[in-house]
Amino acid sequence: MIEYFLFRARAWAWAVALMLVVGAGLRPETARASHIRAGDIQAKVDTTAGRNPRRIFFKMILYTTTLPTNGNPPVDEKQVTIFFGDGTSSCYQGIDRVPGGRLPIPLVPDTGLNVYTFEHTYPATGSYTVAYTGENRVAGVLNMDNSGAQSFFISTTITIDPALGFNHSPVLTSPAVDKGGINQVFLHNPGGYDADGDSLAYHLRASQKVSLLAENIVAAPCPNGRGDNTPISLVVPNFRFPADPTLAPGTVQVPYNGVPSSTGVGNIPAIFVQDPYTGQITWNAPGLAGYYNVAMEIEEWRRTPLGRRRIGLVIRDMQILIVPTNNLRPNLTIPADICVVAGQSITGVVTATDGIGPGSAAQTPVSLFAYAGIKPPATFVQSTQGPPQARGVFTWQTDCSNVARLPYLVVFKAQDTPPGSGTTTTPPASQPLIDEQVWRITVVGPAPQNLTATPGTSPAGLNRTVLNWSPYTCTNASVIYIYRKVGPGPGPGACETGIPASSGYVRIGSALPNATTFTDENLDAGGVARGLARGLTYCYRIYAEFPLPAAGASLASAEACATIAGRSAQLKNVDVDATSATAGQIAVRWTTPRTTTGVAFDGTPSYVLSRGEGLSPTTFTTLRTFTSLADTSFIDTGLNTLDRQYSYRLDFVRSFPNGQASITETGMPASSVRTTVAANNPPTSFGVSWSYNVPWDNAARPVAIYRRANTPGSQFVQIATAPTGLNGGSYLDNSAALVTGQNYCYYVRTEGRYASTGYLSSLLNKSQEQCRQLIAPPCTPVLSLQNVNCDSLSALPQPSGSSPTYTNRLRWTLSNTPAGCDASGVSYRLFYREGTAGRFTLLTTTSQTSFVHSNLPNSGGCYAVQAVGNGGAASDTSNVACQANCLFFSLPNIFTPNGDGLNTVFKPRSNSPVRSVHFQAFNRWGRKVFENTTTAIDAVLINWDGGGPLAGDTPSARGGKVADGIYYYLAEVEFADLAGTKRTYKGWVEIVR
Numbered sequence: 002m003i004e005y006f007l008f009r010a011r012a013w014a015w016a017v018a019l020m021l022v023v024g025a026g027l028r029p030e031t032a033r034a035s036h037i038r039a040g041d042i043q044a045k046v047d048t049t050a051g052r053n054p055r056r057i058f059f060k061m062i063l064y065t066t067t068l069p070t071n072g073n074p075p076v077d078e079k080q081v082t083i084f085f086g087d088g089t090s091s092c093y094q095g096i097d098r099v100p101g102g103r104l105p106i107p108l109v110p111d112t113g114l115n116v117y118t119f120e121h122t123y124p125a126t127g128s129y130t131v132a133y134t135g136e137n138r139v140a141g142v143l144n145m146d147n148s149g150a151q152s153f154f155i156s157t158t159i160t161i162d163p164a165l166g167f168n169h170s171p172v173l174t175s176p177a178v179d180k181g182g183i184n185q186v187f188l189h190n191p192g193g194y195d196a197d198g199d200s201l202a203y204h205l206r207a208s209q210k211v212s213l214l215a216e217n218i219v220a221a222p223c224p225n226g227r228g229d230n231t232p233i234s235l236v237v238p239n240f241r242f243p244a245d246p247t248l249a250p251g252t253v254q255v256p257y258n259g260v261p262s263s264t265g266v267g268n269i270p271a272i273f274v275q276d277p278y279t280g281q282i283t284w285n286a287p288g289l290a291g292y293y294n295v296a297m298e299i300e301e302w303r304r305t306p307l308g309r310r311r312i313g314l315v316i317r318d319m320q321i322l323i324v325p326t327n328n329l330r331p332n333l334t335i336p337a338d339i340c341v342v343a344g345q346s347i348t349g350v351v352t353a354t355d356g357i358g359p360g361s362a363a364q365t366p367v368s369l370f371a372y373a374g375i376k377p378p379a380t381f382v383q384s385t386q387g388p389p390q391a392r393g394v395f396t397w398q399t400d401c402s403n404v405a406r407l408p409y410l411v412v413f414k415a416q417d418t419p420p421g422s423g424t425t426t427t428p429p430a431s432q433p434l435i436d437e438q439v440w441r442i443t444v445v446g447p448a449p450q451n452l453t454a455t456p457g458t459s460p461a462g463l464n465r466t467v468l469n470w471s472p473y474t475c476t477n478a479s480v481i482y483i484y485r486k487v488g489p490g491p492g493p494g495a496c497e498t499g500i501p502a503s504s505g506y507v508r509i510g511s512a513l514p515n516a517t518t519f520t521d522e523n524l525d526a527g528g529v530a531r532g533l534a535r536g537l538t539y540c541y542r543i544y545a546e547f548p549l550p551a552a553g554a555s556l557a558s559a560e561a562c563a564t565i566a567g568r569s570a571q572l573k574n575v576d577v578d579a580t581s582a583t584a585g586q587i588a589v590r591w592t593t594p595r596t597t598t599g600v601a602f603d604g605t606p607s608y609v610l611s612r613g614e615g616l617s618p619t620t621f622t623t624l625r626t627f628t629s630l631a632d633t634s635f636i637d638t639g640l641n642t643l644d645r646q647y648s649y650r651l652d653f654v655r656s657f658p659n660g661q662a663s664i665t666e667t668g669m670p671a672s673s674v675r676t677t678v679a680a681n682n683p684p685t686s687f688g689v690s691w692s693y694n695v696p697w698d699n700a701a702r703p704v705a706i707y708r709r710a711n712t713p714g715s716q717f718v719q720i721a722t723a724p725t726g727l728n729g730g731s732y733l734d735n736s737a738a739l740v741t742g743q744n745y746c747y748y749v750r751t752e753g754r755y756a757s758t759g760y761l762s763s764l765l766n767k768s769q770e771q772c773r774q775l776i777a778p779p780c781t782p783v784l785s786l787q788n789v790n791c792d793s794l795s796a797l798p799q800p801s802g803s804s805p806t807y808t809n810r811l812r813w814t815l816s817n818t819p820a821g822c823d824a825s826g827v828s829y830r831l832f833y834r835e836g837t838a839g840r841f842t843l844l845t846t847t848s849q850t851s852f853v854h855s856n857l858p859n860s861g862g863c864y865a866v867q868a869v870g871n872g873g874a875a876s877d878t879s880n881v882a883c884q885a886n887c888l889f890f891s892l893p894n895i896f897t898p899n900g901d902g903l904n905t906v907f908k909p910r911s912n913s914p915v916r917s918v919h920f921q922a923f924n925r926w927g928r929k930v931f932e933n934t935t936t937a938i939d940a941v942l943i944n945w946d947g948g949g950p951l952a953g954d955t956p957s958a959r960g961g962k963v964a965d966g967i968y969y970y971l972a973e974v975e976f977a978d979l980a981g982t983k984r985t986y987k988g989w990v991e992i993v994r
Contacts (some may be wrong), residue, residue: 907946
């Protein structure tokens with residue numbers, strides 16, 4: 002099966018035609034006949050032996066009609082002009098269609114396929130948009146005006162960046178011309194595929210044209226060039242998406258059990274939508290016969306260690322023919338979505354039966370097609386066409402190179418052959434119809450094999466475990482991650498990659514993909530070995546991850562466990578004794594250690610107890626050192642247990658004389674239990690939740706929940722028990738005894754145990770108390786953000802050697818949601834994050850409904866706000882409001898290096914933060930007179946004094962000063978925003994002495 006790619010082609014060789022007609026003053030009208038249906042462009046970097054990263058190879062596919070136009074033979078698009086996006090075009094030589102002429106498309110005789118291949122070497126790294134415009138579209142398209150007189154425009158945007166490696170643009174494997182029937186669901190999928198594993202996102206957009214003929218866009222020295230080689234696209238006149246009610250008023254959906262489903266819902270307006278993840282277009286349902294065109298953009302997103310980055314954009318313009326017919330589209334049945342381990346072979350059986358409409362003939366044969374970027378090596382073979390049933394088999398032998406985070410998409414299409422179809426004169430009622438569906442195949446890495454865990458002691462006397470495993474099967478993995486848990490843990494689910502946090506396992510290290518061993522000495526956050534605790538059983542799993550951009554991961558290994566002999570000092574209680582903002586108390590208790598042999602410990606033993614704030618603190622502060630092993634408890638006082646959660650760590654230290662290094666065994670930290678209470682809406686119940694992070698198992702026993710009315714003399718009573726998980730749980734208190742408006746207080750008590758220590762089987766720990774009023778929750782705020790006027794900032798004077806700071810101004814109001822909410826919010830929590838991804842952090846708490854966030858190094862960032870009502874009840878978080886980064890780099894047109902200390906160097910008048918600047922200056926004959934490419938601050942600010950060093954020279958190596966006059970510059974700027982935006986600035990500057 003041929004892979005089809007949409008490409009922007011131009012009718013005939015316009016330059017040649019112009020030279021033929023210029024003497025007579027004629028326009029080459031035949032070159033502008035209505036004939037273009039659809040197209041797109043794909044790109045890939047140079048992969049030849051002498052690879053040039055700025056050399057890009059392109060393929061354009063253009064779909065043109067094979068039908069006569071205005072009584073003339075169909076236009077044959079033999080040569081096209083391409084605009085490369087760097088101010089150049091192919092106008093001089095043109096680009097020939099590949100040998101073989103216009104190619105037929107199976108079962109689509111009225112449309113031909115034109116393929117053009119070409120290459121271009123770009124002058125520098127950066128982003129470029131390669132474009133094609135042709136005259137003209139086929140006539141009679143219903144969702145635009147006068148389509149036969151509208152030019153056709155498509156483009157593909159590429160990013161040239163060495164960090165992207167051998168990047169390929171998305172390839173659209175499915176043909177861009179399809180047919181459907183009135184009052185039947187129309188489906189189309191472009192069959193998008195990215196060879197690098199980048200993410201693709203699909204969005205519908207209006208069809209485009211250009212306002213000028215191609216010969217008015219090309220620039221000199223092309224023949225008669227009058228433009229700048231940069232076509233400007235516009236939306237075609239009166240474009241409407243195919244389901245627009247003005248095209249077929251009153252059209253409603255038909256029953257459909259696909260996505261989006263309309264089964265069971267009657268009389269709802271027709272829709273034309275595209276799934277952003279799979280690209281599947283669903284039109285439910287056409288109401289007017291005729292031609293339609295629609296464009297789609299396919300965004301290419303690269304996952305990098307710094308986040309997601311859009312690196313490409315392909316625009317396809319496709320055509321749909323809707324016909325009045327009694328023929329019903331075929332019904333396609335494909336395999337269920339599948340997950341396989343790399344190395345397995347996949348076989349999927351696809352069947353289809355022809356639909357039979359009222360008054361139509363018997364079932365007809367059905368042709369099956371498969372479109373996918375994995376073909377080849379995958380194959381699809383149709384064995385029968387039916388009737389009664391068409392059948393085909395898809396086969397793919399996977400390997401380690403196919404491991405990816407995202408599933409592979411295989412688009413299957415079934416197309417019937419009603420009587421009288423198959424010719425360019427097929428009547429509408431006999432046009433073939435299709436069904437199209439997507440099969441998702443996820444390929445995961447195989448699990449590492451033969452993991453073993455052997456306990457031992459390090460040369461420093463610390464307990465450790467040595468892990469060993471067989472060499473990993475997939476040599477293209479990037480890293481192996483090692484996870485540990487005290488006691489056995491649950492196994493992963495079927496085809497579940499990695500190790501989920503819910504399993505209780507914690508990542509403790511990593512190894513190279515070709516490693517086969519790892520030693521666990523319980524390193525802390527600073528990389529200091531703490532040793533494993535005696536008396537505990539440690540269990541391990543490992544898995545492999547694969548490199549970006551496709552990423553992906555393996556299944557987890559089988560579990561391997563090792564028990565450390567003896568008994569260590571272990572925390573067993575972090576029990577909240579008193580709840581207060583200033584006088585809170587927590588009781589911390591632990592066990593005494595024992596040696597394996599029962600002989601006393603060598604050295605001088607002691608305990609060191611430390612405290613950190615939160616569930617998983619990264620730093621701990623020493624509270625006290627205990628020199629007697631009989632000390633096994635401590636009451637920590639003066640705490641804010643009302644608002645904060647605390648964690649504790651216990652070190653068992655043995656010190657030695659004569660300079661011998663001490664031995665420190667660190668037990669796993671344990672947190673207090675924290676309870677959160679919130680009134681539900683309507684205010685007839687409370688949601689009670691709790692959290693903890695402890696080395697013992699709280700999940701084996703239920704949590705006890707206590708409540709009291711917050712009135713004088715009331716006592717806590719246990720009201721319920723509830724199951725809990727590895728890190729917490731929740732409970733709904735909807736007791737009939739609750740009274741709206743009344744205050745209530747809650748705490749919970751957990752009961753834990755160490756699985757490998759029988760005598761530590763009932764560890765009781767209370768949470769703090771939390772009191773709340775049973776009232777409606779606060780209303781959700783609505784946040785707005787005043788846009789930054791970047792133009793005004795760029796015009797402000799800027800001190801030498803500095804970058805501007807920014808101020809974001811926010812306001813919010815309370816909405817009326819959820820229904821019945823409380824609009825008397827008493828305070829607000831404002832959250833902030835840099836950029837559009839990542840975690841929010843609390844910025845401030847305020848009683849105002851506005852906030853000024855000032856002195857920011859970048860304007861970009863996102864905000865959200867939460868209302869806090871009476872009794873501490875919190876609302877849902879508001880909408881997220883984001884500010885884009887201001888990006889400006891303003892250069893003057895004159896400087897005077899005459900030694901007077903005023904305006905003596907060429908540098909930006911103003912600029913937002915930049916990471917690097919590649920600056921070049923040229924004289925009027927194009928000779929380079931200055932270049933600086935370093936990232937030092939003087940290079941960022943350029944600071945050209947009129948001398949003439951080239952890149953790599955030092956200031957002392959400068960030659961003579963350049964003469965007064967006009968010089969042209971090219972400044973390639975990389976800004977210091979999170980996206981690393983790159984822009985190119987061109988202009989001139991005059992030197993006057």
